[in-house]
Amino acid sequence: MLALAVEHTDDAVMITRTDGIIEYVNPGFERITGYPAHQVLGRTPGFLRSGAPSPGFYGQLWQTIRHGRSFRAVFTNRRRNGEIYFEEKTISPIRDLNGEIRHFVATGKDVTERMAAARHLERKAHYDSLTGLPNRSLLHDRLHQAIQRAQRQGRLVAVQFVDLDRFKIINDTLGHATGDRVLIEAARRLRGCLRATDTVARLGGDEFVLVQEDLEHPDTAEQVARKVLDTFSDHFPVGPHDLCVNVSIGVALYPGDGADPESLLMRADLAMYRAKEAGRNSFRFFESALDAGSMRSLTLEGAIRKALERREFSLVYQPLIDTRRHLPLAIEALLRWHSPHHGSIPPDHFIPLLEENGRISDVSCWALREALRQTRALQEAGHPQLRLAFNLSGRQFRDPGLVHDIRSALDDTGFDPRLLDLELTEHALTDNPEAATAVLRALRDLGVQLSLDDFGTGYSSMALLAHFPLHSLKIDRRFIHDMERDQQAAIIVRSIVGLARNLGLEVAAEGVENRAQLALLQELGCHRIQGQVLTRPLTPDELGAALPPP
Ligand code: C2E
Ligand code: CA
Ligand code: CA
Numbered sequence: 001m002l003a004l005a006v007e008h009t010d011d012a013v014m015i016t017r018t019d020g021i022i023e024y025v026n027p028g029f030e031r032i033t034g035y036p037a038h039q040v041l042g043r044t045p046g047f048l049r050s051g052a053p054s055p056g057f058y059g060q061l062w063q064t065i066r067h068g069r070s071f072r073a074v075f076t077n078r079r080r081n082g083e084i085y086f087e088e089k090t091i092s093p094i095r096d097l098n099g100e101i102r103h104f105v106a107t108g109k110d111v112t113e114r115m116a117a118a119r120h121l122e123r124k125a126h127y128d129s130l131t132g133l134p135n136r137s138l139l140h141d142r143l144h145q146a147i148q149r150a151q152r153q154g155r156l157v158a159v160q161f162v163d164l165d166r167f168k169i170i171n172d173t174l175g176h177a178t179g180d181r182v183l184i185e186a187a188r189r190l191r192g193c194l195r196a197t198d199t200v201a202r203l204g205g206d207e208f209v210l211v212q213e214d215l216e217h218p219d220t221a222e223q224v225a226r227k228v229l230d231t232f233s234d235h236f237p238v239g240p241h242d243l244c245v246n247v248s249i250g251v252a253l254y255p256g257d258g259a260d261p262e263s264l265l266m267r268a269d270l271a272m273y274r275a276k277e278a279g280r281n282s283f284r285f286f287e288s289a290l291d292a293g294s295m296r297s298l299t300l301e302g303a304i305r306k307a308l309e310r311r312e313f314s315l316v317y318q319p320l321i322d323t324r325r326h327l328p329l330a331i332e333a334l335l336r337w338h339s340p341h342h343g344s345i346p347p348d349h350f351i352p353l354l355e356e357n358g359r360i361s362d363v364s365c366w367a368l369r370e371a372l373r374q375t376r377a378l379q380e381a382g383h384p385q386l387r388l389a390f391n392l393s394g395r396q397f398r399d400p401g402l403v404h405d406i407r408s409a410l411d412d413t414g415f416d417p418r419l420l421d422l423e424l425t426e427h428a429l430t431d432n433p434e435a436a437t438a439v440l441r442a443l444r445d446l447g448v449q450l451s452l453d454d455f456g457t458g459y460s461s462m463a464l465l466a467h468f469p470l471h472s473l474k475i476d477r478r479f480i481h482d483m484e485r486d487q488q489a490a491i492i493v494r495s496i497v498g499l500a501r502n503l504g505l506e507v508a509a510e511g512v513e514n515r516a517q518l519a520l521l522q523e524l525g526c527h528r529i530q531g532q533v534l535t536r537p538l539t540p541d542e543l544g545a546a547l548p549p550p
Contacts, residue, residue, distance in 0.1 A: 006026050007026055007027060008027075009026065009028055009107075010028055010109075011028050011107050011108060011109050012025070012026065012028045012029035012031075012032045012033065012087070012106075012107065012108040012109075012110075013025070013026040013028060013029060013105065013106070013107050014026075014029055014045065014105070014106045014108075015094075015103055015104070015105050015106075016044070016045065016103065016104050016106070017102070017103060017104075018066075018101055018102065018103065018104065019044075020044040020045065021042060021043070021044060022040050022041055022042065022043055022044070022045060023041065023103070024041075025037050025040055025041070029108075032079075032085070032087070032108070032110050033048060033077070033079055033080060034079045034080030034081055035047075035080045045106075048075075048077040048078060049077065049078065050076045050077055050078040050084050051078075057073075061073075061091065065091055065092070065093050065101075065104055066093075066101070068093050068095075068101060069093075070090055070091065070092040070093075071090070071091045071092075072088075072089070072090045072091075073088075073089065074086050074087065074088050074089075074111060074115070075087045075088075075089050075108070085110055085112040086110070086111045086112045086114075086115045087108040087109065087110060087111065088108060088109045088111045089106055089107070089108035089109075090106070090107055090108075091104055091105070091106045092104065092105055092106075125137065126138040128201075128202040128204075130180055130183055130184065130202075131183055131184055131186075131187035131202050132187070133187050133191075133200055133201055133202045133208075134199060134200075134201040134202075135201065135202065135203075135204075136201070136203050136204065138201065139199065139201035139203070139209055139211070139261075140261050142199045142201075142211060143157070143159065143199075143211055143261040143264065143265075144260075144261055146199075146211055146213045146254075147254050147259070147260070147261070147264075149213065149214075150213065150214070150254055150255070151255075153214070155213070155214050155215060155216065156215040156216070156217070156218065156221075156253050156254060156255070156256075157211065157212065157213055157214075157215065157253070157254040157264075158210075158211070158212040158215055158218070158220070158221035158224070158251055158252075158253050158254075159209060159210070159211055159251070159252045159253075159254070159264045159265060159268045160209065160210040160211075160212070160221065160224065160225060160228075160249055160250070160251050160268060160283075161207070161208075161209055161249065161250040161251075161252075161265070161268035161269045161271065161272040162190065162207070162208040162209065162210060162228060162247050162248075162249050162272070163206060163207050163208075163247060163248050163249075163272050163276070164182075164186060164206035164245055164246070164247055165245070165246040165247060165248055165276070165280045165281060166246075166433075166434070167179070167182070167205075167206035167245070168206075168432075168434035168435065169434060170182055170243060170245070172434070174238075174241060174243075178238055178239065178241065181238045181239070182236055182238060182243060182245060183202075183206065185236050185238070186206075186208065186232075186236075186245065186247075187200065187202065187208070189228075189231045189232065190208055190210065190228065190231075192231065193210070193224055193227045193228050193231055194210060194212065194224065195212075197213060197214075198210065198211060198212045198213060199211040209265065209268070210224065210228075212224060215253075218253055218285070221251050221253065221285075222251075222283075222285075225249050225251060225283040226283070228247060228249060228283075229246075229247065229249070229281065229282070229283065232245055232246055232247050233246075246280060246281040247281070248272055248275040248276045248280050248281065248282060248283070249272060249275060249282070249283035249284070250267075250268045250269060250270065250271030250272025250273065250274065250275055250283070250284050250285075250286065251268060251271055251283060251284070251285045251286065252264045252265075252267040252268035252271060252285075252286040253285075253286075257286045257288075266358055267286040267356065268286060269398075270286060270355060270356060270395070271284045271285060271286040271287070272284070273394070273395065273398065274287075276432070277394070277427050288356060300339075300342055300345075300353070301353065301357065303339050303341060303342060304337070304339075304350060304353050304354065304357070304359070305357060305359065307337060307339065307363075308359070308362060308363055308366060312337055312338055312339055312340070313335060313336065313337055313363060313366065313367065314335075314336045314338070314539075315333045315334065315335060315336065315367060315370055315371055315374070315540070316333075316334050316336055316537035316538060316539055317331040317332065317333055317334070317371075317374075317375075317537060317538055317539075317540065317543050318331065318332045318334060318530055318535065318536065318537040318538070319331050319332075319530070319534065319535055319538075319543075319546075319547075320332060320389065320508060320528055320529070320530040321528070321529055321530070321534050322527055322528055322529075323518070323522060323527050323528075323529050324527050328383075328386065328547060328548075329387060329528065330386070330387035330388060330389045330421055331375065331378075331386065331387075331388060331389065331543065332388075332389035332390075332391070332423070332530065332537075333367065333370075333371035333375075333388060333389065333390050333391070334347065334391075334537050335347050335351070335363070335367055335391075337350050351393055355393060355395040360393055360395055360396060361396060361399050361401065361402075361405070364392070364393070364396060365405050365409065367390075368390055368405075368406065368409045369409045369412070369413060371388055371390055372388065372409055372410065372413040372415040372420075373413050374540050375388040375415070375419075376413055376414065376415050378543070378544065378547065379419070381544070381550070382549070382550025383547060383550060385419070386419070386547075387419045387420070387421055388415075388419060388420055388421065389421040389422075389423055389451070390420065390421070390422055390423065391423045391453065392422055392423065392424050392428070393425075393428075394424075394425050394427045394428035396428075397424070397428045397432075397435070397436055397439055398432075398435075402439060403439060403442045403443060403446070406422075406443065406446065406448070407446055410446065410448075417446050417447035417448045418447050418448070418449075420448040420449070421448070421449045421450070421451055421471070421472075422443060422448055422449070422450050422451070423451050423452075423453040423474065424450065424451070424452060424453060425452070425453050425454050425458065426452060426454065426455065426457065426458025427458055429452070429458075429464060429468060430458055430464065433464055433467070436468070437467065437468060440468050440469055440470075441469060444469040449471040449472070450468070450469060450470050450471055451470065451471055451472040451473065451474055451506075451508070452465075452470055452472070452473050452474065453474050453476075453510075454474070454476040454477075455473040455474055455475050455476055455496060456475060456476045456478075456479055456492055456496060457476050457478070462499075465499075465503060465505075466503060470505060471505065471506060472500070472505050472506035472507060472508060472528075473496060473499075473500045473505055473506070473507050473508070474507075474508045474509070474510050474530075475493055475496050475497075475507065475508070475509045475510065475526070476510070476511075477510045477511025477531075478511075479492050479493050479496075480493065480509050480510065480511050480512055480513075480517055480521075480531070481511060481513070483517065483520060484516055484517060484520070490520070493509075493520075493521070493524060493526075494524055497524045497525055497526050501525070506528060507526050507528065508526070508528035508529070508530060509521050509526050509528070509529055509530065509531070510530045510531060511530070511531050511532075512529050512530065512531030512532070512533050512534070513531055513532050513533055514533055515533065517531075517533070518533050
């Protein structure tokens with residue numbers, strides 16, 4: 001019975017002497033290895049070895065079984081036809097009646113298919129199937145390890161965030177198959193810019209991340225960034241097309257810009273965003289707003305992280321008035337931060353900080369709800385048509401939760417979406433017009449109105465303006481400020497008013513400080529006015545008192 005069982009089992013069974021000489025193999029062994037019994041009896045099993053086991057593997061095997069214990073492992077072996085296979089094997093000593101080890105018995109299963117499936121799964125979990133590059137999760141692991149090594153060796157790690165410019169246009173106009181080929185080629189070119197030990201990963205979409213290890217100097221990162229820009233300056237021949245694909249790159253360095261993968265990636269992303277703002281096809285190193293001008297205090301960074309919980313933010317409101325009817329059309333919510341340690345900090349300083357540390361969405365979410373609530377109270381107190389204007393920073397456009405956050409803020413406060421104006425900057429739109437269009441459409445579908453703030457300072461083209469579902473333009477206060485003395489500025493203001501009219505958009509002027517400016521704007525046909533000449537931003541209480549009685 002025992003002999004029959006051994007003969008008939010699917011597993012490979014092999015019995016050797018203590019010196020390794022094979023005395024018996026079963027038909028399962030013959031089938032799995034491809035060697036007939038007569039070719040292997042009297043030999044040692046070395047012929048099954050595939051080459052490179054990890055050092056010490058066989059030493060450990062022998063030590064274990066000679067000490068009377070079983071050894072179990074997956075062996076990488078070679079069949080008679082040369083094929084590599086994986087064998088899950090248990091080798092056990094057999095003792096004679098005196099308790100002495102006389103033989104070893106090895107039973108093995110061919111687990112090649114199972115291993116292949118496991119590897120496939122592992123690849124799928126860690127690699128991007130289109131380009132074969134590591135995906136986000138493997139990138140995190142690698143970056144984490146790179147940081148630990150750099151910490152021990154006192155070296156730098158550079159994280160470069162690479163984003164293809166205008167990729168969506170290729171995808172939409174030439175189809176996804178073409179888009180895929182561009183991504184594959186982009187991956188190939190990026191790989192070519194780095195050493196084999198560095199990492200190129202695809203985060204998804206048209207976003208790639210390069211990790212350079214073991215740097216002594218930031219210059220090396222700069223060289224790679226230039227090399228990438230240079231590599232992408234060659235056209236992409238894809239089928240019948242010769243495509244021009246540029247990239248924008250943001251670089252963050254360990255340890256200066258962050259000590260963990262998340263903050264390095266976020267800051268490289270932010271630097272990339274700044275590169276796009278500056279006109280694409282370029283690279284930027286991350287620069288903290290803290291290093292700029294007077295804001296050198298690192299404690300400010302710590303302070304702003306806690307400012308929301310500590311209720312240090314508040315809102316003031318500046319009315320936008322239609323001078324023909326002397327009617328407040330809207331009130332614009334403006335954020336204020338009063339820190340007990342640092343005093344009042346202007347939004348132009350702290351908003352970049354919030355963008356940097358990823359808190360902008362949280363703070364903006366709070367601010368929107370607060371503003372909707374306070375404006376709603378004013379509407380109910382006798383100003384039912386009063387609109388709220390609310391600023392969105394360009395950075396928030398990259399937040400996939402933006403539309404959802406705004407929708408739920410509207411729902412939760414019961415605010416009529418038709419009375420909300422969202423103010424966006426040109427940068428938010430020109431950075432990634434394709435993505436911005438989708439967001440703007442989704443916002444318009446909520447029923448809110450959209451206006452372009454600081455108009456005239458960015459690079460939006462006529463075509464873009466007509467393309468976006470906008471409702472109004474707000475002329476940047478710098479032009480208003482200059483227009484009395486500077487002929488150029490006056491011409492720009494006049495042109496914007498004409499442009500808006502021709503595109504069927506409303507036009508407003510901000511930062512109007514005196515009567516002369518006011519008169520000039522009215523002459524030009526701009527009647528929506530905001531600025532100190534009418535009123536400075538007011539607290540909610542002041543505003544309640546200042547609004548004309550219902
Ligand atoms: P902005 O949207 O262009 O806001 C108008 C700015 O002009 C405000 O500065 C306002 O106080 C100021 N201003 C009002 N009247 C006059 C005037 O007669 N002359 C001059 N020269 N300026 C006047 P503020 O409050 O310091 O805000 C600066 C910027 O910070 C805002 O520019 C806006 O881009 C940003 N900001 C403010 N609150 C928020 C917010 O809640 N979210 C976001 N994302 N950005 C905000
Ligand atoms: Ca504004
Ligand atoms: Ca503005």
